Amino acid sequence: MKTVGFDTATDDTVVAGLDGNRVVAEATIAPSDAGRPLHSQALLEAVGEAAAALGGWDQVDRIAVGLGPGTFTGIRIGVATAAGLSLSTGVPAVGVSTLAALGVSMALSSGRDGPVMPVLDARRGEVFAGLYNHAGRELEPPFVASPEALIARIEEITSRLPSPPPVGGPGAVRFADELDRAGIPIPGPGTALHRLSGRAVCELGAGAARSEPGKPLEPIYLRVPDAQLWLERDGREPGPD
Amino acid sequence: MTLLAIETSCDDTCAAVLDGGRILSNVISSQSVHDRYGGVVPEVASRHHVELAVPVIEAALTESGTDLDGIEAVAVTAGPGLIGALLVGLSTAKAIAAPRRLPLIPADHLHGHVAANFLEPDPLEPPFLCLIASGGHTMVAAVRDHSGFEVLGETLDDAAGEAIDKAARMLGLGYPGGPALERLAADGDPAAVEFPVAMSRDPGLDLSFSGLKTALVYRCRELGPEGVAERRADLAAGFQAAVVDQLVTKLRRALEREPWPAVALGGGVAANGPLRAAVRDLCDRLGVRLKLVPTALCTDNAAMIGAAARHSPVLAWPDYLGFDAFATGSRGKR
Ligand SMILES: [Zn+2]
Numbered sequence: 075m076k077t078v079g080f081d082t083a084t085d086d087t088v089v090a091g092l093d094g095n096r097v098v099a100e101a102t103i104a105p106s107d108a109g110r111p112l113h114s115q116a117l118l119e120a121v122g123e124a125a126a127a128l129g130g131w132d133q134v135d136r137i138a139v140g141l142g143p144g145t146f147t148g149i150r151i152g153v154a155t156a157a158g159l160s161l162s163t164g165v166p167a168v169g170v171s172t173l174a175a176l177g178v179s180m181a182l183s184s185g186r187d188g189p190v191m192p193v194l195d196a197r198r199g200e201v202f203a204g205l206y207n208h209a210g211r212e213l214e215p216p217f218v219a220s221p222e223a224l225i226a227r228i229e230e231i232t233s234r235l236p237s238p239p240p241v242g243g244p245g246a247v248r249f250a251d252e253l254d255r256a257g258i259p260i261p262g263p264g265t266a267l268h269r270l271s272g273r274a275v276c277e278l279g280a281g282a283a284r285s286e287p288g289k290p291l292e293p294i295y296l297r298v299p300d301a302q303l304w305l306e307r308d309g310r311e312p313g314p315d
Numbered sequence: 316m317t318l319l320a321i322e323t324s325c326d327d328t329c330a331a332v333l334d335g336g337r338i339l340s341n342v343i344s345s346q347s348v349h350d351r352y353g354g355v356v357p358e359v360a361s362r363h364h365v366e367l368a369v370p371v372i373e374a375a376l377t378e379s380g381t382d383l384d385g386i387e388a389v390a391v392t393a394g395p396g397l398i399g400a401l402l403v404g405l406s407t408a409k410a411i412a413a414p415r416r417l418p419l420i421p422a423d424h425l426h427g428h429v430a431a432n433f434l435e436p437d438p439l440e441p442p443f444l445c446l447i448a449s450g451g452h453t454m455v456a457a458v459r460d461h462s463g464f465e466v467l468g469e470t471l472d473d474a475a476g477e478a479i480d481k482a483a484r485m486l487g488l489g490y491p492g493g494p495a496l497e498r499l500a501a502d503g504d505p506a507a508v509e510f511p512v513a514m515s516r517d518p519g520l521d522l523s524f525s526g527l528k529t530a531l532v533y534r535c536r537e538l539g540p541e542g543v544a545e546r547r548a549d550l551a552a553g554f555q556a557a558v559v560d561q562l563v564t565k566l567r568r569a570l571e572r573e574p575w576p577a578v579a580l581g582g583g584v585a586a587n588g589p590l591r592a593a594v595r596d597l598c599d600r601l602g603v604r605l606k607l608v609p610t611a612l613c614t615d616n617a618a619m620i621g622a623a624a625r626h627s628p629v630l631a632w633p634d635y636l637g638f639d640a641f642a643t644g645s646r647g648k649r
Pocket of ligand 1: 424428449451582614615
C-alpha cells in the first residue's frame with residue numbers, strides 16, 4: 075500500500091509518503107515567523123513531492139487526511155485539498171482523526187504500547203483531547219476542555235489505568251505549567267512526543283476502511299459555529315448590526 | 316479552451332464549465348441555512364462549501380457532457396470575499412489542477428461580475444459602464460477592455476444589497492430581503508414617506524447607504540409599532556426608491572462625465588425590477604445601449620469567473636502551488 079498523508083489541523087503543515095512501512099517522504103512546515111500557518115502556501119507542493127517519491131499519482135493507492143479537531147480553516151484546507159486530489163487522480167481519500175494521528179505519533183516516539191493522551195490547542199484557552207491506544211483506536215471520545223477540566227479528566231482516567239498515560243501535543247505544551255503544577259509531567263516543547271508525524275497520518279489512513287464512494291470527507295470540528303450558539307441561546311436572530 | 320471554473324467567495328457554492336465564451340454548465344448551490352441567522356455567517360458558509368464543493372463540481376462536469384480529461388485549465392475566485400470560504404474553492408481548484416499539471420487561472424470576483432457580460436450569446440464588447448450592486452459590493456466600474464476595470468465610484472459604507480436586507484429585517488421580512496422588499500414596495504407609495512437621497516450633493520461617484528438605514532430607523536421610531544405595521548408598504552417603497560435613486564443618479568453622472576456606448580448591470584440587486592426599469596429609462600433617454608444578463612449570471616456564479624479567467628494571467632504548473640487567496644482589495648485597476 076502506497077499512501078500520501080497530510081494534516082493541516084494544527085499550526086504545522088504535516089505531509090508524508092508511506093510505501094508499506096517505509097517512509098519515502100516526510101515534511102513538517104512550521105508556521106511563519108509571525109505565527110501564521112502556511113498550509114495554503116506549502117501543502118500542495120509537499121504533497122506533490124510525496125506522491126513523486128512514491129512513483130507518481132498513478133502509483134498511489136490512498137490519500138489520507140487529518141479531519142481535525144483543530145483550526146477550522148486549517149481543517150478545511152486539508153479536506154478540500156484531499157477531495158480535489160481524489161477527484162483529479164481517482165485515488166480514494168480517507169479521513170483520519172488528527173487526535174488519533176497525534177496519539178499514534180506519541181506511541182511511535184515514546185515506544186510505548188499503552189494508552190496515550192494527545193492534546194491539541196483549541197484556542198480560546200481550551201484544548202481538544204482524547205484517549206487512544208498505540209494504534210490510534212479511540213478509548214475515550216475526543217472532548218473540548220479548559221485546562222482545569224483536562225486535569226480532572228486525566229486524574230480520573232489515570233485512576234482507572236495501571237500507570238498514567240503519557241500526555242503530549244501542542245495543547246499540552248500550551249498548558250505545560252498548569253499540568254506540571256497538577257503533577258502531570260510534560261516534557262519540553264521541542265520533544266518528539268509533542269510532534270504530529272505524517273507517518274502516523276499515513277498509517278491510520280492505510281488501515282482505515284475506505285469511505286463510501288461519493289461521500290464527502292467530514293471534518294471533525296467538535297465545536298459549533300459561534301452564530302449557532304447565539305441563535306440557540308437567545309432563540310432569536312441577532313439584531314441589525 | 317475548455318475551462319472548469321469554481322467560485323466560493325460568499326455563500327453560494329458554484330462551478331461551471333465553459334468552452335471559450337460559451338457556457339456548457341453553470342451549477343449554483345445556494346445555502347439557505349443562512350436565512351435563520353438573518354445574514355451570511357462566514358463559518359457556516361465555509362462549512363457548507365467544504366461539503367458541497369466536490370459534488371457541485373461533479374454536477375457541473377456531468378451537465379457539461381465532459382469530464383476532467385476534457386478540461387484544459389482550472390479557474391477559481393481568489394478574492395475578494397470571505398477568506399475561509401475562498402480558501403475552500405482555491406484549495407480544491409489547486410488540488411484538481413496540480414496532479415494533471417493543468418494551468419490555474421485565479422480570477423477577481425468583481426472582474427467576474429463585469430465579465431458576465433462577455434459571455435455568449437450576445438456578448439457585450441468593451442468599452443461600457445458597469446453598475447455592480449449586491450449584498451457585498453456596490454460600485455460603478457469603467458470597463459475599457461476585457462482584462463479588468465476601473466472603479467469610478469463605490470460605496471463608502473454598506474453595500475446596496477446589505478442595506479436592503481437590513482431594511483427588510485426592520486420591516487419584519489425574512490432574509491434574503493431583496494425580493495420580499497420589492498414585493499411589499501409594489502403596494503406602497505414611494506412618495507408617502509420621505510427618505511434622504513444620500514450623496515446627491517456630492518459631485519463624485521461614491522455611494523453611501525448607511526444614512527438611509529438610519530433614516531428608516533427614525534421613521535419606524537416616529538411611527539411606532541402600529542404605525543409601522545400600517546405603513547409597511549409605503550416604508551418599503553420609499554426606501555427602495557431612495558436606493559434606486561442613488562444608484563441611478565451616480566450612473567447618470569458617470570454617463571454625463573464621459574460618453575459610454577453601453578451600460579451593464581451586475582450583482583444580485585441588478586435583479587430588482589424598479590432598478591432595471593429606472594436604468595432602462597435613463598439609457599433610453601441618453602441613447603445608450605443597456606445590456607441585462609439573465610439573473611442567474613447577475614448573482615454570484617462560476618460562469619462569470621470563467622469569463623474573467625479568459626482575460627486574466629494564467630499560472631502554469633507548478634507556479635501556483637503556493638498561491639493564496641486574498642480577502643480584501645481587488646485586482647481590478649483602481
Ligand atoms: Zn458577487
